[in-house]
Amino acid sequence: MECMNDWTLSIQYKRLVTVVYIDFSQAFDVVSHDKLLIRLNTYGITGMLLKWLQSFLSNRTHCTRIGSSLSSSTQLIS
Numbered sequence: 001m002e003c004m005n006d007w008t009l010s011i012q013y014k015r016l017v018t019v020v021y022i023d024f025s026q027a028f029d030v031v032s033h034d035k036l037l038i039r040l041n042t043y044g045i046t047g048m049l050l051k052w053l054q055s056f057l058s059n060r061t062h063c064t065r066i067g068s069s070l071s072s073s074t075q076l077i078s
Contacts, residue, residue: 033057033077 010017037054045053061073 007017007019009015037050037057040050040053060076062076063073064071
């Protein structure tokens with residue numbers, strides 16, 4: 001909602017609006033999180049953005065549901 005408000009105000013005041021959509025759903029499925037973070041750093045992604053990505057990738061877990069059965073959770077590393 002906050003983004004929509006900012007975009008609306010920018011358009012109303014004829015300011016430039018740039019929006020980047022990132023689909024994280026499959027981007028990190030087969031990539032080691034540690035290796036990805038190192039690679040992003042070498043490409044110049046640093047500071048708060050790198051810290052946000054690191055936080056996003058840290059302590060992630062996965063479990064599988066089949067019907068009403070739920071597997072135990074396991075930590076994701078990629």
